[in-house]
Amino acid sequence: MSVYVDNLMDWGWKYGKSCHLMADTEKELHDFARSIGCKRNWFQTKSSPHYDLTESRRKRAVEKGAIELDRRQAVELWKKQRK
Numbered sequence: 001m002s003v004y005v006d007n008l009m010d011w012g013w014k015y016g017k018s019c020h021l022m023a024d025t026e027k028e029l030h031d032f033a034r035s036i037g038c039k040r041n042w043f044q045t046k047s048s049p050h051y052d053l054t055e056s057r058r059k060r061a062v063e064k065g066a067i068e069l070d071r072r073q074a075v076e077l078w079k080k081q082r083k
Contacts, residue, residue, distance in 0.1 A: 001025055003032045003066045005058050006074035019058050021051040021066065022077060036060045048078040 001024040008017040021038070023029035026049050030040065033051045037060070042051050053061060062068060069077065 001028050003028060003061070004069050004074070004077060005053065005061050005066045006069045007071055008055055008058060013052075015054050017055055018052045020074065021053050021058075021061055022048065022074070022081075032061070032064070032066070036064060048081050 003021065003023040005021055006019050008019045010017050021029065021033060021036075023032060029049060029051070030043065033043070034040070036053075036057055038051050038053075038057065044050055044052065058066075
């Protein structure tokens, strides 16, 4: 099982660039998100289970072992999770 982050992008969010934190399972996602200071109510399910991360939280996630994905790899992961 693994946890992933994609590239930072500017979505016009008031906190600056952001990315997505994803995982192979929701339990792993929630446990990891909590370990880097994310609140449970930040969890999103609209397209695929994820948390949005600011640049500083993304850095923390990578330091704790999150695997960095490019946009193409992230889309492939989301497709796999929807099956």
